[in-house]
Amino acid sequence: MKVLVLGAGVVGVTTAYYLARQGHEVKVVDRQPSVAMETSYGNAGQVSFGFSSPWAAPGIPQKAVKWMFQEHAPLKIQPKMDSNMGRFMMQMLSNCNPDSYALNKERMVRVAEHSRACINALRDETGLRYEDRQRGLLQLFRTEKQVEAVGKDMKVLEQCGVRHELLDASRIAQVEPALARVPGKFVGGLHLPDDQTGDCHLFTNRLADYCREKLGVEFMFNTTIERLTRVSGKVEAVHTSAGTLTADAYVMALGSYSPFLARDLDIRLPIYPVKGYSLTLPVVDDGGAPQSTVMDETFKVAISRFDDRIRVGGTAELASYDLSLAEKRRATISMVVRDVFPEGGDLAKAEFWTGLRPMTPDSTPIIGATKYDNLWLNTGHGTLGWTMSCGSAQLLSDLIDGRTPAINPDGLAVSRYAA
Template identity: 40%
Template sequence: MTVVVMGAGVVGSTTAYMLTRAGLDVTVIDRQDRPGMETSFANGGLMNPSDSGPWNSPGTVKNLGNMLFDDYSPLKIRPSAIPSMIGWGLRFLANSTPRMHKANMIANIRLAQLSLETLRAIRAEEGLTYDQTVRGTMRMFPPDGRMSEFVQMCREMEEWGVVFDTLDKGQILEKEPCVAPVIDRYIGAVLFPDDESGDAHKFTNEIARVAQASGATFLMGTEVIDIVRESATKISHIHTTKGEIQANAFVLSLGSYSPKFSSRLGIHLPIIPVKGHSITVPLNGWQGGPTRPILDDGLHAMITPMGDRLRMGGRAEFAGYNTAVDIKEGLRVLNNGFKMLPELKNHMNADSGLNWSGLRAMTPGGPPVIGPTRYSNLFLNTGHGPLGWTMACGSARITTDYITQGHVTTEAVAPEYYAL
C-alpha cells in the first residue's frame, strides 16, 4: 500500500515513521529543503501533558479586551486578523464553558500521554538524541493568587494521570539554584516530573532519518499545489511543483495551511494560525542555567535548556499568516528571560541569538483533528496548536491505526474528540 504524507514537520515526519514501520510504502512531500523547517523549527521545546488545558479557559470572554488592547496580554489579537477569525472565535468562546473546557482538557491529556509513552518507546528502540531533558517542567508563580487556581486545575488533571508536586521557595531553590537572585519574585511553584523537553527540529530530522532508513521517501523542495478528486468519495492524486503523485492513501498534515487545501474538497477545517515567538541563545560553556524547563506564570515566559543553548518563549498572537520575525517581540522575550535568569546577561551576546516566529495550527476547542474524511483515502492529522510535538507520536499512532486497521486500536484515547 502506498501513502503520501503532505508535510514534513514533526507531525508529518513522525506519521511517516509510524506508517513505514507498519509496512507501508510512504512518500513525504514538503516545500522546504529539509524536515522541520517551519512550525517545528524553533518552538518552545516542551513535551508536556501537564499543559493540556486549552487556552480558552472559563472566563475568556472577560479577557477579550486585554487580548485586543493590552500589549502585555499573553494571548494577543492583532486587529488585522479579526475578519478571518470571527466564526472561529465564536466557536472558541463556545468551548470556554466549564464543561467543554474540561472535556477538551481530558482529550488533550489522553492523547499527550499516549504520545509521550510512544515517544519513549521509539527513543529507546532507535536511540534518538535531540538535546532532550527528562527532568520534568517547573512553573513558578508570583504572589498574585493564581497559584491556588492553577493547583485546583492540576487536581482535575491528576484524575487523568498527570502527576504534580507543589514547591515552596526553598524547594524551588533545591531544584533550580539558578533562580536564587530572583526567588523573591515567587511564592511557590508546581513541578511536573513526567514532562520532557528537547529540540523539536532535531527530533524531526532524527525521526525522518530513521523513517528513510526503513524505506520512506522524502521529496523535499516540493510544494503541494492541489489535491485532486477522482470522485465524490475518493482522491486521485496530488498535483505538486514537481508533477503528479499518486497513492492509495493520503495524509494531510500541513499545520496551519491544511484548511487552504481541505476547503477545496468541501472539508472546512476549524483551524486558524496563531503566531508564536522564541529566542535561542548559545551558552558559551556556561553551566549555571536551569536543568529543566522553567516557566514564569506572571510573565507568561519560559526558558528551556537545549544542550549548549537556552530557548526562551513568550506570548502568542492571532496575526493571520504573518510569519515575519518581530524584533520588538523578540526583545520582549529576551528581557523576560533576563528577569527570570539575570546571570544570563553576563554569559551571552544578544546579537548571537536566533530570533524566530512560527505558526501554530489552532482548533477552537484545543484537541487536534485526526482521522478519516468523506474521502475514503484521505486522512487528517493536523490542528495540534501549542502541543504539536507533545502530541506528534500519539497522533501518528492513531493515523496509522486508521489507515491500516480502519479504526483506533488503543483504548488510551477517545477518537470522537479528534474528529471533524
C-alpha cells in the same frame, strides 16, 4: 499500502515513522528544502505532556481585554480584514466555559499521555538523541491567585494519572537551582517531573534520517502541493509542482495551511494560525541557566535548556499568515528570560524566530478519518505539536490499519465540529 503524507514537520515525519513501521510504503511531500523548516524549527523546546491545557478557558475573555493594554501581554491581536479570524475567535470564546474546558483538557491529556509512552519507546528503539533531557517542567506562579487557579488543572492531572507536585516558594530552587538567584519573584510552582525537553528541529531531522535509512521512507522536498482531486468518495490524486502523485491513502499534516487544501474537498477545518516567537541564546553560566523547562505563567513564556543553548518561546499573536519579526514581541520574551535567569545566557547573541501554530478553537488536535475513505487528518496541534506528535501519529496508524486503537479516539476527529 502506499501512503502519501502531506507535510514534513514533526507531525508529518512521526506519522511517516509509525506508518512505515507497520509495513506501509510511505512518501512525504513538502515545499521546503528539508524537514522541520517551519513551525517545528524554533519551537519552545518543551515536550510538556502534563502541561497540556486548552487556551479557551473560563476567565480568558476578561484577561484578553486586560492584555490589550499591557506592554508584555501573552496575547496580542492585530486587527485585519479577515473573516476567518473573527470566526475563530467566536468559536474559541464559545469554549471558554467550565464544561468545555474540562472536556477539552481531558482530550488533550489523553493524547499527550499516550504521546509520552510513544516518544519514550521511539527513543529506546531508534537510539535518537536530540539534546533531550527528561527532567520535568516547572510552571512558575508570581501570584497566589495563580496558585489557587491551578487547582482545577491538578484535578484533571490526578484523574489521568499524571505525576505532579505543588511547590511553595522555598522549594522551587530544589527543582531549578538557578531560581535561588532571583528570590522573591515567585510564590510557588507546579512541578511535572515526567515532562521532557529537547530540540524539535534536531529530533525531526534525525527521525527523518532514520525513516529514510531504516524504513525506506521517501521524501520529496521543494515540492509545492497545489490541490487535491476526488472521485467517488475518495481522493484520486495530489497535484504538485513536481507533477501528479497518487497513493492508496493520504494524510494531511500541513499545520496552519491544512484548511486551504481541505477546502478543495469541501472540508472546513477550524484551524487558525497563532503566531509565536522564540529566542535561542548561548549559555554563558551553567549554574545560572535552567536545567530543564520552566513556564512563567504570568507571561506564558517557556524557557528550555538544550546542551549549550537556552530556547525561550512565547507570546501568541493573531496576525493571519504574517511572518514578519516584531521587535515588540522580542522585547517581551527577552524581558522574561532576563528576569528569571539573568545570568544564564547571552541575549546579545540570540537568534530571533517566528512561526505559525495551527490552533483549533478547542485547542484539541484533529486526528482521524474524513468523509473520504482514503483521506486522514493529523493537524491542528497548536502549541503542542511536538508534545502530541508521536501519540497522534501512532493513533492515526492504528486507525488507518483498522486496528483497535491504543487509546480512545472519541472526540478527536473533524466530525466533532459537524454541529
